Amino acid sequence: MITIKELSDDNLFTAGHTACPGCGVAMSIRNAIRVLGKDAAVYVPASCAVVFGTTFPYGAWKVPFFHTAFENTGACLTGMQAAFEKKGKQVISVGFAGDGGTYDIGLQSMSGAAERNEDVLYICLDNEAYMNTGIQRSGGTPFGAWTTTTPVGTKIQGNRRFKKNLGDIVAAHEIPYYATLSIGHPLDFIRKVEKAKNIRGFRFLHMFTPCIPGWKMDPAKTVEVTKRAVESGMWTLYEVENGEKKITYKPGKMKSVKDYLMMQGRFRHMSEEDIKKLQMWVCRKWNLHYKEKGAPQICEIAPPEEHHAVTEEHREMHGP
Amino acid sequence: MNPETSPNSPRTHQQPKKVITGDHAVAIGAKLCRVDVVPAYPITPQTLIIEHIADFVSDGELDAKFLTMESEHSVMSAAAAASASGARVFTATSSQGLAFMHEMLYATAPLRLPVVMANASRTLGGPPGIWCEYNDSMGARDSGWLQLYVEDNQEALDMVIQCFRIAEDKRVLLPVMPCLDGFVLTHTVEPVEVPEQEEVDLFLPAYIPDITLDPARPSMIGTFMPAEYIMELRRQTAGAMESAKKAIGEINDEFARRFGRNYGGLIDTYRMEDAEIALITMGTVTSTSRDVVDELRREGRKVGLVKLRFFRPFPSEELRKVLSGVSAVGVFDRSISFQGGGQSYNEVRSALFGMTIPIINHLAGLGGRDVTREQIMKMFEITLKAAKGEKVNLVNWHNTRGETL
Amino acid sequence: MFEVRFHGRGGQGAVMAAQTLAEAAVIEGNYAVAFPFFGAERRGAPVLAFTRIDNKKIYSKTQVYAPDCVVVLDDTLLDTIDVVAGLKPEGIVVINSKDKPEDIDLGKELRTGAINATSVALEILKAPITNTTILGAFAKATGIIKIESLEEAIKRRFGEKLGALVGERNALAARTAFEKTVIGKSKGIKKLEPRKQWLPTYQELPVGGALVEGKTDAGLIGPGSFIENKVMGWATFRPLRDKEKCTMCLLCWFYCPEGTIVRISDRGDLMTNYDYCKGCGVCANECPVDAIKMVRARV
Ligand SMILES: Cc1ncc(C[n+]2csc(CCOP(=O)(O)OP(=O)(O)O)c2C)c(N)n1
Ligand code: SF4
Ligand code: SF4
């Protein structure tokens, strides 16, 4: 396994790109491509990354870069890989798509590529909203979060739905490899990218990538916030290899989700009641992943009885 | 048919003829072009094309990557990506499918990715229908794709081969969309001469693009582009479209020399020599119109036919030249632009700007309604009236209940 | 017609300033429009906004090329951008700066109103957000708008979005700046070389805009060429590493989103290339032995 020290000095995603200071997406891209190396060709759909990574005639990528649209990462990777194979070239086709480009508009294209088990590497840079268009809600936006389309109003405050369980959706395609990553856990990060690099078939790396303006946070805290996400159970580090799920890092003691929320302006408006709701959702997730109850003082407030996604509003709309 | 000007003669090479559908002919054309990648998605009346190609690949007759995509948007995405990665790419679609991939048409052309995609012309709903109408491809006329309409199954096959030559020509490097009439060609069998593979190989060399997505020589294709550059890029694409005119002519002539079938390039004409009026047609209506012209000629009426083969690039100069002696022009359209008449009509009018002859639009066959000899006869009749200075409608809806012609 | 061009950086609120000025002009019974020039760049990158004011309806929809006034929200922009380009000879510059007009080198002697908007904002708003503060200076320096109208416009626009209290405070910031603005003449010494730009004709433009690594008179293009884009101007702070404390764990090197911390002397030491440091502070925050301190980028 590669350690930080053994990582290449080659900057395959060069400085001078135009991401915001402290951007978690830029940080993840840089390190992912550093592990993947020169023999990669990259597709980036419409997203922040396409804009801050290339602006004609400039580009940060030192590996081949392709872009056409927003919703077609799975398909473009399929086409690239087909051409490389037909021409007998050994190239890793890698996609770097946002959460919007994966959870929502690009879900079909991703699913198609996954189901066909295309020999490509799909990386989802999950910053939990449509950032390139100025912070709108996506299927990856967590419960309670402010975005410009889930504003904090007098009647409705923030996003009312819970983050879509993309991991299970992707893994249900019975692909060789799905893993979640966080930039705040470098060794786990490097190991998973390296592993994905060397597996054949459809690999999916799901990266948790903080966004400074979108999460309304201090740019210096990009890494710290990912650590807190994992410690609280908001984000879980695991991998599913040929159907077998393995937790790759388990936090020692569950931290309250509130610690995590209060680092970010997007959550600061949340009512105690909403925080509790979210906490219950996290507790359930914790239970599912780690096969144990979360910390008693946190998770035994009111054990969640129902499916996490069934909220009050849901019941109002659809009946019990 | 007039043997001197018919596109199917004289023949220099006599190949054994196969009795096949238009879709089958297109698939064979693609196979002869040794395409590398074929992303596919089914839609009537195109489906037979990709089914035949799947057979070729499964039987080892064609060494290509056949990709069963999950939508047309993904088909054109994969096509663009494979093309940018250096592959020769073919696919086919129709109506709703073409509409669904609309966004990606606009990605392929300016990036200069020479994909060839057959379009089986079909009504774009709603309301849904599966028969021949050109409102599917007409919506794509401003995407930067070359677009042509064929008349029979032989032309369908031959044009797939020519299309790759045109698309990959360094002066052009644009994607090309040969359109064949849904059902009237796609599902109709007729004898087709299948060229020898060796001859096609001589005519169509391997595709070797200058820049591809190659880690040995990293490139950026499709970068975010500010206003300082995009205007020049548009100008460049427009220039390529303009250069395509010359390339189409030259490639047509070379094809005629090698294979003995001359389609005339951008346009084809029939009995135009001393014609007093002309009808401009597209697709299979051209074929039926040849008979009608013969009949009218027998009656002593000096009528001629202009087959609009390429819609993009639009043959304005060629039309002006061939129509310089006529006293009225009828323009057939199989789709309506909801602005005065059909798209061909509008384009022809601007092509003939400054000429004072009447230009009369004949809308017929929308939604797949059969375009009969009688209707075509009527088109000539109305155009003749206009030539004589009689008052006629500029836009005529043929065989449409409630309309009087 | 009075035309204003605002120079700021993404996140500083230049667009909001332009809009608020327009609203103030409308309050005075004039007609005004304000609009941004949206670049593709993110936080910290240079941005432009414009305001046009007239006593009758304004039809012009183009950008402003010959402004009557230029407003500069961030004087670090002076290092890389000719902010006074096209300014009318009798035009005026309003600038956020610690210096007096006489000490500000704009490359031309121009009527200049200077205000330390950052310090006013820090004092009153408790945040370095200077867009309302600078408007106070604008009112003082140009005299084309009353401070009262600006206060009203600020209360309306900010109050609406962020609550009445925020509106009041921002209005106060503008009033304070109005009183503190110093008017004088700028220095005209330095010559700013306009940044070279590769502008190919359509015939020269590579086919389809596809680029491989290349070099032009204006520098590198294609893969990896973003290193032409020095971003140090974005940084408010920059990291200083204490070599003695550093254990060479390489975490800062790993995390830096810009890749501007590099290994040197046979991988035995690190160096930060400040040309590309945006001052995010991640390196300092993550250093396990607190070997990195963030210091003000410019003193
Ligand atoms: C078909 C289509 N719809 C909408 C857009 C506008 N658009 C561009 S990027 C983007 C948001 C991207 O969000 P995400 O995928 O999460 O990436 P991020 O910018 O957050 O990294 C949107 C909505 C588009 N380019 N194409
Ligand atoms: S908006 Fe967010 S994701 Fe986009 S560049 Fe800025 S920090 Fe990165
Ligand atoms: S402050 Fe940010 S950009 Fe600068 S060196 Fe540290 S991590 Fe890199």
Ligand code: SF4
């Ligand atoms: S993080 Fe701190 S200790 Fe580690 S290499 Fe950087 S400065 Fe040295």
Ligand SMILES: [Mg+2]
């Ligand atoms: Mg996102």
